[in-house]
Amino acid sequence: MQKVILVGNPNTGKTTLFNTLTHSNQHAGNWHGVTVDVKSKSFQYHKYQFELCDLPGIYSLGAYSSEEKVAVDFIEANKNAVFVCILDANNLARNLFLALELKDKVKNLILAVNMAKEIKSFDENALQQAVGVCAVGIDARSGRSVKRLKEAICEQCKLTKESCVTKQTVEESSFDITQFERKCKSRFAQVDKILLDCKYRTKRPLGASLLDKIFLHKVWGLFLFACVMAAVFFITFGPLGSFLSDKICGGFGWLLNCLLSWLKTIIHNQFLLDFIQKGILQGVLTILGFMPQIILLFMCLNFLEDVGYLSRVAYLFDPYFKKLGLTGRSVFSLIMGFGCTTTAVITTRNLDSKKLRERTALYLPFFSCSAKLPIYALICSAFFVRFKALVVFALYMTGVLLMMLVACIVQKSSKDNGKEIFMLEMPKIRFPSVRKVIKDALSSAKDFFVRVGGILLISSMVIYLLYNFNFKLQYMGGDNGGNSIIGSIAKILSPIFAPLGFGSQGAVIALISGIIAKEMVVSSLAIVNGVEAGLLANSLANSSSPVHFTTLSALSFLLFVLIYTPCVSACASIRKEVGRKVMIKSIILQYSLAYVVSLAFYNTINFAICENWGFFTLCLILIALFVICVVKYLKKRTIVQNTNVCNGCQRLCRQREKDYGNAYTSGCRHQGCQTSCK
Amino acid sequence: MENQFLLKDCAKEEMCVVYRTECQDIKKQKRLCELGLVGGEKIKYIKKNKDGSGLIVLRGAVFSVDNTLASSIVVLRGNLCKK
Numbered sequence: 001m002q003k004v005i006l007v008g009n010p011n012t013g014k015t016t017l018f019n020t021l022t023h024s025n026q027h028a029g030n031w032h033g034v035t036v037d038v039k040s041k042s043f044q045y046h047k048y049q050f051e052l053c054d055l056p057g058i059y060s061l062g063a064y065s066s067e068e069k070v071a072v073d074f075i076e077a078n079k080n081a082v083f084v085c086i087l088d089a090n091n092l093a094r095n096l097f098l099a100l101e102l103k104d105k106v107k108n109l110i111l112a113v114n115m116a117k118e119i120k121s122f123d124e125n126a127l128q129q130a131v132g133v134c135a136v137g138i139d140a141r142s143g144r145s146v147k148r149l150k151e152a153i154c155e156q157c158k159l160t161k162e163s164c165v166t167k168q169t170v171e172e173s174s175f176d177i178t179q180f181e182r183k184c185k186s187r188f189a190q191v192d193k194i195l196l197d198c199k200y201r202t203k204r205p206l207g208a209s210l211l212d213k214i215f216l217h218k219v220w221g222l223f224l225f226a227c228v229m230a231a232v233f234f235i236t237f238g239p240l241g242s243f244l245s246d247k248i249c250g251g252f253g254w255l256l257n258c259l260l261s262w263l264k265t266i267i268h269n270q271f272l273l274d275f276i277q278k279g280i281l282q283g284v285l286t287i288l289g290f291m292p293q294i295i296l297l298f299m300c301l302n303f304l305e306d307v308g309y310l311s312r313v314a315y316l317f318d319p320y321f322k323k324l325g326l327t328g329r330s331v332f333s334l335i336m337g338f339g340c341t342t343t344a345v346i347t348t349r350n351l352d353s354k355k356l357r358e359r360t361a362l363y364l365p366f367f368s369c370s371a372k373l374p375i376y377a378l379i380c381s382a383f384f385v386r387f388k389a390l391v392v393f394a395l396y397m398t399g400v401l402l403m404m405l406v407a408c409i410v411q412k413s414s415k416d417n418g419k420e421i422f423m424l425e426m427p428k429i430r431f432p433s434v435r436k437v438i439k440d441a442l443s444s445a446k447d448f449f450v451r452v453g454g455i456l457l458i459s460s461m462v463i464y465l466l467y468n469f470n471f472k473l474q475y476m477g478g479d480n481g482g483n484s485i486i487g488s489i490a491k492i493l494s495p496i497f498a499p500l501g502f503g504s505q506g507a508v509i510a511l512i513s514g515i516i517a518k519e520m521v522v523s524s525l526a527i528v529n530g531v532e533a534g535l536l537a538n539s540l541a542n543s544s545s546p547v548h549f550t551t552l553s554a555l556s557f558l559l560f561v562l563i564y565t566p567c568v569s570a571c572a573s574i575r576k577e578v579g580r581k582v583m584i585k586s587i588i589l590q591y592s593l594a595y596v597v598s599l600a601f602y603n604t605i606n607f608a609i610c611e612n613w614g615f616f617t618l619c620l621i622l623i624a625l626f627v628i629c630v631v632k633y634l635k636k637r638t639i640v641q642n643t644n645v646c647n648g649c650q651r652l653c654r655q656r657e658k659d660y661g662n663a664y665t666s667g668c669r670h671q672g673c674q675t676s677c678k
Numbered sequence: 679m680e681n682q683f684l685l686k687d688c689a690k691e692e693m694c695v696v697y698r699t700e701c702q703d704i705k706k707q708k709r710l711c712e713l714g715l716v717g718g719e720k721i722k723y724i725k726k727n728k729d730g731s732g733l734i735v736l737r738g739a740v741f742s743v744d745n746t747l748a749s750s751i752v753v754l755r756g757n758l759c760k761k
Contacts, residue, residue, distance in 0.1 A: 188737070318731070
């Protein structure tokens with residue numbers, strides 16, 4: 001099978017072309033950094049079988065971020081493949097830089113000029129002659145001229161030669177930047193000559209469009225962003241989302257009843273019937289009821305990606321994010337966090353520095369993912385029916401504000417003088433086709449079903465068994481769940497959560513199951529309360545149910561769920577991308593902050609209502625202890641960091657003195673070794 | 679040279695030519711060169727904020743830049759330079 005590798009600058013349409021050629025639905029978006037890993041799939045044309053590989057976008061064969069390293073390493077490992085370099089017709093002046101680099105290094109190269117119909121004039125044959133390789137104009141989105149590209153690939157396969165790729169690595173000691181700059185200059189001069197020969201002229205006016213003037217305005221841009229996010233929440237949790245969710249819940253409730261009636265006729269074993277009803281059907285169908293809202297949320301996020309709005313948001317937020325130790329580029333990953341934390345952590349690969357990746361991954365759990373959506377929707381249906389969208393919006397904003405607070409504290413304590421430069425290409429604003437929107441919605445639905453059918457189904461069965469059997473593996477029945485395996489564990493942990501207002505075993509069981517997957521919180525509540533999906537919300541408000549809340553304790557529970565540790569899959573992703581230390585820091589931070597915030601909220605409001613001094617005093621003591629621990633930790637970090645840095649030149653001192661009290665603080669002398677700064 | 683200015687001191691829509699970039703990090707410097715920030719390239723603001731951040735046009739593409747980068751690029755006025 002011949003390997004065909006799609007390379008090109010970011011956001012040129014590689015993944016779109018990949019999807020068109022292989023009839024798949026890989027995630028594509030209108031911003032730099034969507035594809036962060038190599039994707040492969042086979043396709044056939046005439047008698048030829050090809051393995052098509054989609055790479056992350058690169059500007060050159062010199063890798064800079066980790067996603068680029070993935071691409072360059074792949075190119076080096078597959079030297080004899082056929083390379084298709086995708087060029088954006090609107091940006092040939094820059095895209096041809098990589099094409100010329102590839103031409104020098106690789107023998108089997110085809111140029112595919114994407115979005116060729118968007119430019120005023122362009123001579124394909126002249127480009128072919130000028131560069132010396134086959135060039136084809138295509139439109140990856142519509143599939144226009146893709147057949148010609150396939151023909152060109154077949155032709156190239158017949159002529160496949162041995163080639164070699166030399167990876168360029170930047171070694172600071174031997175690298176001559178002046179020489180490199182001269183090389184780049186001559187290459188750009190070559191590109192300009194080629195464009196002149198091709199009579200290349202673009203339609204795109206080189207000025208800020210009217211939309212950009214609004215999107216990028218310092219005041220109106222931020223206001224518009226707030227409106228856009230409010231609209232996303234309104235669509236998801238407002239009348240449309242609630243209507244669809246109610247219909248789905250009703251439909252699944254009817255389906256459940258039909259299924260149970262039929263099962264009762266063929267299964268006579270009561271335990272098996274209970275297991276299927278409560279362990280499988282109730283647990284899983286409860287989650288499925290929230291499918292419309294999750295799909296609506298993903299549709300909105302995908303739409304914002306495809307339009308190119310996220311790059312504008314990155315530009316708007318860059319000055320504010322710099323104060324938090326991040327850059328505008330972190331916006332992509334953070335907004336992806338509203339969909340799925342696991343995927344969002346992977347997108348941090350497109351961030352330049354390791355420290356930036358670590359911080360972004362650390363702050364991602366504050367951005368409430370879609371898996372928590374069923375929990376919010378359930379509790380709001382029970383207690384805040386009229387203000388559902390508002391309460392959920394407030395929760396999301398609380399997460400964002402907490403993230404900013406934590407980021408501020410971390411940034412102030414780190415004495416970070418490194419100034420990250422921010423340079424991001426602004427993609428053209430493009431509205432996605434209706435076909436793409438529907439395709440994305442179906443893809444989200446499919447991913448959701450796969451998740452429900454996989455981990456959630458197994459977890460639901462496990463929770464049911466743990467709730468109905470004790471340590472001696474005797475069947476307890478749902479009414480005696482307090483003495484079951486998980487009930488006994490919850491009994492030990494309940495007193496810890498009592499000051500937060502939700503010390504019942506059922507609530508603790510739900511929180512424990514939420515560590516596996518956040519959707520399991522809702523499933524566990526359904527299993528413990530022993531009710532079907534449509535009646536779960538009412539049962540939570542009913543004081544006779546095993547798990548019930550008051551309005552205040554429900555809000556406290558929501559706050560805890562908002563902040564506490566991300567699921568196992570997200571933790572594994574953080575560990576893989578940025579390391580075990582950051583994962584452990586994240587878990588400790590999320591748990592402790594969730595506890596303190598819930599504690600403070602519940603007891604403050606409770607005190608205001610009931611004037612319960614005892615609990616309130618305990619709460620104040622715990623919060624004071626937490627704050628003292630944090631301040632001591634930050635002070636210790638600041639002293640250790642300050643000792644190493646010269647006040648004058650801000651460079652690190654190689655020697656350190658143990659007695660920090662004698663440190664010389666003024667002028668250009670190193671604090672540690674007392675030598676003059678050079 | 680009195681003809682040299684920082685990009686952030688240039689006006690909106692004023693065509694300038696890149697003279698050099700001053701970036702301490704060699705990897706970032708290399709990336710800027712690959713994006714087109716080499717001597718002789720034409721550059722101009724199409725949207726400029728007071729602190730120097732904004733949108734620039736470089737080699738036919740629109741980029742957003744922050745004030746740190748705008749303070750690192752030394753340019754010549756468009757009518758005084760030779761490519």
